[in-house]
Amino acid sequence: MLLKRAFDIGGAFLALVILSIPMAFVALAVRATSKGPALYWSQRVGRDNRLFAMPKFRTMRTDTPVVATHLLGDPSQHLTPIGSFLRKTSLDELPQLWCILKGEMSFVGPRPALYNQDDLIAARTAKNVHLLLPGLTGWAQVNGRDELAIPEKVALDAEYLKRRSFLFDLRILGLTAIKVVGATGIQH
Structure with missing residues (x-):
């Protein structure tokens, strides 16, 4: 998994350099169109069910x-x-x-649950999915994203646990790019 971590560090650093100006514009747009901070920090469940603060550009009031x-x-x-x-x-x-970059997430892994999604956390723990580093994207995301029921999501996360490899991660990243361009499976 050393290759995965090296890819995560290199990829995240490069992405931050390339995307820093667009990210600044997004932050300004969030601030200009709604009251409150540009970033929303939510308590998420990470590896071994430890909590960490995960930032997102704020999309909700x-x-x-x-x-x-x-x-x-x-x-x-x-x-x-x-x-x-x-x-x-x-x-x-x-x-x-x-x-x-901090090592709390990876590019690929199960999406981190909210701290209060007890049913999802318990189901993932029962399938040992909690042993994985959560990801920016994952096998469940490319197979339905927000449209999946918890049992389906956990089954896909458990499948990722069994099949994980660097090549599988690259496949998931490619499928993610296709899903993002098509904006499929997202609740808004």
Whole structure:
């Protein structure tokens, strides 16, 4: 897994250098179109079920309840004016490159659960998925993203645990690029 970590560090550093100016524009756009900070820091569950603070560009109003998007009655009513665009393009995820550099996340792995998604955390722990570093993208993301029910998501995460390799990660990254360009499987 030394190759995976080297790829994560090199890729995240390079991406931050290349994307620093676009990220600054996104931050300014978030601030200009809604009240509150540009970044939203959420408590997420990482490797071995340890909590860490994960940043995203803020896509929701500051008074939105801290729950998974699918648990909001009508998520669109909580979005900022540019929130839907940021989610469709996955630009809201770019600050997580910092977590990859820090070693709290990887480019590929199961998406980190919110601290209060007890059902997802328990199901992943039962399948040993909690032993993995969470990812910016993952096998479940390229197979349905927000459209997946928890049992399906956990089954795909467990499949990733069994099949993980550098080549499989590269395949997932390629599929992610296709999904992002098509903006498929995203709740907004």
